[in-house]
Amino acid sequence: GDSVTQMEGPVTLSEEACLTINCTYTATGYPSLFWYVQYPGEGLQLLLKATKADDKGSNKGFEATYRKETTSFHLEKGSVQVSDSAVYFCALMRGAGNNRKLIWGLGTSLAVNP
Amino acid sequence: DAMVIQNPRYQVTQFGKPVTLSCSQTLNHNVMYWYQQKSSQAPKLLFHYYDKDFNNEADTPDNFQSRRPNTSFCFLDIRSPGLGDAAMYLCATSREQGSNQPQHFGDGTRLSIL
Numbered sequence: 001g002d003s004v005t006q007m008e009g010p011v012t013l014s015e016e017a018c019l020t021i022n023c024t025y026t027a028t029g030y031p032s033l034f035w036y037v038q039y040p041g042e043g044l045q046l047l048l049k050a051t052k053a054d055d056k057g058s059n060k061g062f063e064a065t066y067r068k069e070t071t072s073f074h075l076e077k078g079s080v081q082v083s084d085s086a087v088y089f090c091a092l093m094r095g096a097g098n099n100r101k102l103i104w105g106l107g108t109s110l111a112v113n114p
Numbered sequence: 115d116a117m118v119i120q121n122p123r124y125q126v127t128q129f130g131k132p133v134t135l136s137c138s139q140t141l142n143h144n145v146m147y148w149y150q151q152k153s154s155q156a157p158k159l160l161f162h163y164y165d166k167d168f169n170n171e172a173d174t175p176d177n178f179q180s181r182r183p184n185t186s187f188c189f190l191d192i193r194s195p196g197l198g199d200a201a202m203y204l205c206a207t208s209r210e211q212g213s214n215q216p217q218h219f220g221d222g223t224r225l226s227i228l
Contacts, residue, residue: 032214043120043204043219044157051214089156093214099169102217104156 002027002094006105009087013080013112021075021108023064023090031092033057033066033073034102038087047075047088080112117141120205120220127195128228135190135223137205146188147217148180149204157204163188192225200227 007022025033032051036044048057053068062077073090090105119138127133137146144165149157161170163182177199179191192199202224206217 034216036219041221043118043221044206045219046216049214049216101159101162106156107154109154 002031002092002103004090004092004103004105006088006090006108009107009109011108011110013110015082015112015114016079017112019075019077019080019084019110021088021090021110023073023075023105025071025073025090025092025103027071027092027094027103030068031094033064034091034093035062035064035073035075036089036091038089038107040086044089080110082112082114085110085112118205118207118218118220120203120223122223123221124224124226126226126228127192129197130194133192133195133225135192135203135205135225137188137190137220138186139205139207139218140186141207141209141218142185143207143209143218144185145208145210146182147206147208148178148188148190149206150199151202151204151222160190195225195227197227200225 003026005024034049035047037047038044048059050057050066056065064073064075087107087109089107091102117140121136147162148160151157159171160174177193182188202222204222206219208215208217
């Protein structure tokens with residue numbers, strides 16, 4: 001069945017370091033792909049999305065490109081800030097009609113130190 | 115401005131005592147979801163409403179019920195909470211069940227069982 005695999009955390013970086021969080025997926029067809037972020041004690045927020053191959057989603061300095069050939073949707077940021085400390089979830093949308101649902105990765109915790 | 119509002123943020127109940135969590139939305143979205151999220155895990159979908167149509171996940175325990183009296187409100191009822199039901203409960207909405215429609219989350223209700 002459809003699935004999402006994320007790199008395990010926690011990831012610890014110094015401020016202004018480069019970030020890459022790997023995400024690969026297994027799915028039939030061309031699912032929409034999402035990155036959500038969860039700050040401590042809060043719900044999930046949509047960070048970015050891509051709906052077809054070669055689409056690039058971007059928001060708040062984060063980017064991810066939908067790579068069909070490698071079935072990947074890696075999250076990148078060139079210079080992280082302390083405020084980026086959170087848990088990041090990769091997800092894909094599968095199913096049709098009333099059976100659509102998000103398939104989640106396990107999440108990657110990011111800690112950014114000043 | 116909060117668009118998906120969950121009350122309360124923290125709820126404490128006793129083992130076996132029914133509890134209701136509430137969610138309201140100002141987005142006028144026709145789909146509403148309830149997720150359970152345990153510590154350091156991905157959210158787990160319990161059920162969702164597409165308008166008034168209720169869709170239960172196959173592995174959602176019978177102990178969990180939901181009501182949606184109108185477009186704006188949705189409730190999660192736990193009839194007889196057990197210790198294993200302690201978790202964060204997240205409400206989400208989406209405009210429709212399209213494959214590229216993101217889900218918008220509330221900040222969650224953290225449920226503790228004494």
